[in-house]
Amino acid sequence: MKFNEISHFSHPQHRLKPCYTEVPFKCDGCKEVGIGSNYKCTTCNYDLHVHCALPSSSISHPFYTKCSFQFLARPPGPVARYCNACEKVVSGFVYHCKLCGFDLHPCCAKLPTMLDDGEVELYLYRKVGSACHRCGRKGRSWSYRSTCKKYNLHVACVKEMLVENWHELYFGGVGVTGNFSGDLYGKNRKVETRIPSLKGTLESYHQNHHHQSKGKVKKCCEMAGLAMQFVISAVLGDPTTLIAGVVGALMSK
Numbered sequence: 001m002k003f004n005e006i007s008h009f010s011h012p013q014h015r016l017k018p019c020y021t022e023v024p025f026k027c028d029g030c031k032e033v034g035i036g037s038n039y040k041c042t043t044c045n046y047d048l049h050v051h052c053a054l055p056s057s058s059i060s061h062p063f064y065t066k067c068s069f070q071f072l073a074r075p076p077g078p079v080a081r082y083c084n085a086c087e088k089v090v091s092g093f094v095y096h097c098k099l100c101g102f103d104l105h106p107c108c109a110k111l112p113t114m115l116d117d118g119e120v121e122l123y124l125y126r127k128v129g130s131a132c133h134r135c136g137r138k139g140r141s142w143s144y145r146s147t148c149k150k151y152n153l154h155v156a157c158v159k160e161m162l163v164e165n166w167h168e169l170y171f172g173g174v175g176v177t178g179n180f181s182g183d184l185y186g187k188n189r190k191v192e193t194r195i196p197s198l199k200g201t202l203e204s205y206h207q208n209h210h211h212q213s214k215g216k217v218k219k220c221c222e223m224a225g226l227a228m229q230f231v232i233s234a235v236l237g238d239p240t241t242l243i244a245g246v247v248g249a250l251m252s253k
Contacts, residue, residue, distance in 0.1 A: 006039060008053060010073065010093075014041045016053060027052055027237075030105050031091040033162060036238025049237040051106040052093050059095055059109060063126045063142075067102055069095035069109065083108050085142045086235075087156045107237040108155065111142070115230040115239060121147045122230060128152055133228070134161060144231045153228060158235045 005015040010029055016039040027034050029052030039053035040046065055071045064084075072094050075081040081090045085108035095104045115122040128143040134157035141156035233239045 006053060008039070008048065010048070011041055011044070011046050014043050014046075016041050016046070016048065024236075027092075029053070029093040030107065032088070032105055032107060033159075033236065034107070034238070035236040036233070038237075049107055051110045051237060055093065055106060061104070061109060062113070064097065064100065064102060067097040067100050069097050069102070069104060071106075072096050075103065085109070085111065085155055086159050087141045088159060107235070108142075111155070111234055112239050115144065115234060120151075120230070122151070123147065132157055134158070144234075151228075153231045155231075155235060158228075158231050162232065162235070 005017045007015055018037070019040040020037055022035065024033055024035050025038065025047045026032070027038075027049045028046050029048045032049075034047070034049045037050050039048045039050065057071055059069045059071075061067065061069065074092065075090045075094050076096055076098075081094070081096075081103050082088065083090055083094075083105045084102045085104055088105070090103050090105065093106050095106060095109045096102070111124055113124045122144040125143050125145055127139060128145050129138055130145065130149060130152045131138055132140070132143065132152050132154045134153060137154075141154045143152050143154050145152045230239065
């Protein structure tokens with residue numbers, strides 16, 4: 001056995017080794033998109049988020065103090081289930097509370113309660129009363145909000161944005177189905193096509209909501225972009241500054 005390689009119940013035929021990629025992949029455990037650190041079978045092109053490769057048998061969560069979430073390889077029962085954090089369908093690995101019926105994707109269950117790069121601090125909330133930068137609505141899914149309360153992003157909106165942009169880039173605008181396949185995970189794409197450009201979204205938000213001068217709009221976009229890049233990194237299962245930097249480099253394009 002090589003150092004740090006693991007065996008996993010979902011892929012018993014081969015061992016998985018720790019890898020790092022800046023190319024989006026579909027996790028074969030939870031069926032959600034990922035980037036950065038992962039465990040991979042190079043023989044079968046089988047990928048797992050770190051959270052899916054090394055799950056806890058049970059977890060608690062500060063948002064649901066009365067719940068005990070058990071790790072399951074598949075969602076329980078015949079009825080479609082949805083993650084309480086991001087509102088997206090649960091198709092694979094899941095943390096499930098039998099008592100309350102709540103479900104969390106493994107990466108959603110492990111979302112950091114705070115993201116901090118030294119300039120912007122963002123805290124995770126179950127519900128936020130302010131409008132989201134992406135959709136302009138209040139409430140909805142879990143959200144990250146800055147300490148200054150100017151920047152708010154739904155976890156659900158970040159996931160939608162990423163899926164929409166990648167489908168448009170790789171499939172020419174084909175409708176979002178949530179099933180990732182084909183060249184989406186090709187290794188020959190440039191970094192610029194891997195992460196969506198967010199400049200237009202951010203500028204539109206500030207112009208429509210604050211009517212600020214061009215200089216102030218630019219500054220607000222920079223700060224909002226900084227906030228968004230860290231939320232994207234966390235949602236993709238690897239809240240590291242390196243991945244955030246890849247996203248942030250595209251804010252000005």
